[in-house]
Amino acid sequence: MVTRWRSAAVGAAAVGLALAPLGAGTGYAGDTAAPSPATVASAPAVEDFPALTSAVAARLDAAVKKVMADAKVPGVMVALSAPGKGEYVRSFGIADKATDARMASDLYMRIGSVTKTFTVTAVLQLVDQGRAALDDPIGKYVEGVPNGDRITLRELAGMRSGLFNYSADEDFYKALTSDPQRVFTPQELLEYAFSHPVLFEPGADFLYCNTNLILLGLVVEKVTGQKLEDYVNREVVVAAGLKHTLFPTGAEFPSPHAHGYTDQTASGTTEDATNWNPSWGWAAGAMISDLPDMRSWAKTLATGTLLTPATQAERVKVDPALPGAGYGLGIFNVEGWIGHNGSLPGYQALVVYLPQARATLVVLLNTDISSEGSEPSTLFGKAITNVVTPGHVFSLPAQSVTGH
Template sequence: MPLRHTLRPRLRAVSVVAVCLSALAPAAVGNAADGGAEPAGDHALQQQIDRFVRSPGGPPGVIAVLRRGKESRVLRAGVADLRTGRPPRADDHMRIASTAKAFSGAVALTLVDHRALRLDDTLRKRLPRLPEAWGDVTLRQLLNHTSGLPDFSEAPGFLKELRADPRHHFDSRRLLDYVADEPLRFTPGSRYLYSNSDNIAVALMAEAATRTPYEELLRKLVDAPLRLRATSLPQGYRLPEPYLHGYDVDPPAPAEDVSEILSASGVWASGGIVSTPADMTRFVRGYAGGRLYGRDVVREQRQWIEGASEPAGPGRNTAGLAIFRYETRCGVVLGHTGNFPGYTQLIAATPDGRRSLTFSVTSQINESRDAPRLRKLRAIQENFVCAVLRGDH
């Protein structure tokens, strides 16, 4: 990436900021198996993540929370902090990356259930200040990434400010201004293209409909009902203690701690939330299980189209409204993935929310940076999903 040659050496990891913040071309969504399925018992799963961490260029740490009903198991490998060597914990804070898009989806769909928003509401109706050319885009199309909105995180102006100061404080509610002079990339509803702009617009529509800040909507409509006590949407670059340190891993250079390298204001509703593995487990069980809104909205959310999360999750991926369906060899789970400097995330649960997996990795792994490692990660994730679905231990 060109950014590698324009930033200070201590900010080596920001050289891939366009990769981790931009939509990218979605990864292939076929079978993620890499050399065949492995046994799914706890010992075998532990061996897999131990090998993954120890492999050249592997992430410094992995933590997975597996839930089956009231039974909870936590598997971990490596460390949460290379400096101290302490192990990852389920109450460690972390950047949840694009799994934050599920939170903006949760807010919007709850408002649809409350009749404060409609899935067919347009940008023209709710956000008339946005470009007229975008006016026909609907909330539904934003939620399933068929809007055609240009991605602000790929805009030259946005990237220029990020290069100059990675901790720059952006006006989160004006992020779409970076692409306001651009046309739609395609006719709304005609194709799928993952875009960070979509969920910024979703949050702005929620604010416009309720005259309430998005952060307050998150607390009232998501955090409170699901009992999320360690989840927040900050504006700065600091992480609350204790936290899983995220690293840029690019051998032969030593791993660089990038946990606090970027301001969350530059991703906001698209990827700025901070949470913990324990809270994310509570979230995905409630969200995938449809606990936040009625059956009619759940039915609309689960109208699946071709499309993958970024990075792709385990098995075959299809897209719903701010949620993805992962069809694995052992069955189906619903959830979301995410990428951010230093972090790769997967949250998934069965459609009834009773069985779930939260899988957090402390380095950035995606198709563009390291396709073979992503294939291996997806294969491991699929084995963990099988353990959740089959109850192997």
């Protein structure tokens, strides 16, 4: 849901928010100690990014359409661009199965775990202001957290807390799928997580976990005295110049928007999840945006426009939890592409930036149904980058893609 590392609902995958029985809220935990951090700066120079000519566009069209057909994706919008190379902006398929309305690049979409990038940005802004510190224990801000005196804000943002992922809890899954309109409070979500023992010592391993982001959202509220939604909408969304991005307070969904389709249902059949209440994802996956805003956000996120250079440098240090992929502070680096993915019932997103080419790639689609064990957002990312950056192909291993 909110993510999956394949996609809070994605992890490495998303590193999205997904539900446990479907791999929605869990992440990959390595069998050995995590390798030492590597930085984005160490990435090799990218080969020349191609001009997005009509010939390249035709190859991209074919690649996108093949993924759509193979993965049975109803509709998708894609934006790819780089300075001096032109741009490729396309919409394919349908936005509403009931009316056959076509997908269009001006529709609002739920962005799942891309929300994590906004929540962590808010926390890092507070760090820059001296109102919080990355090495503060979460227990300083939130009571009752297992190992709360030792788990730091850095470990929460870097998915190294060892806490159980609430969206992998069976009772949570049943509660959500039996009543998709239910409103979950952050405290309720934490109760699902804290009913399980911790999985490992703080900092000892990597596990994509939506619980971490719920706690970071509460940190923002504690420090600022404001609701997370209000702070993010003003200090991150508006500050970044985004016009069609919002942190909703309920199930509201601005029009026009695409309908989303999921099989993460009580019956196991595919349903329209457009109006499901995203409160269960909250700081991990509740936000809404559109293609133009996500194109802008991809660069802002990867280049650190809203943060000091020192804090951005901390953010993009990654632990390479998977071959070719690593996770920093609410951000991943997959073969040089920096950003995040997201998955929420009915929707997936991929929002990434390749610094060496100053290239932006955004993919938004209206289903979260996996295809042969792979997230469709990852399949699109792989197909597109195979065409334009064959030396930097975006791909998230299946085992990393089980959480949001």
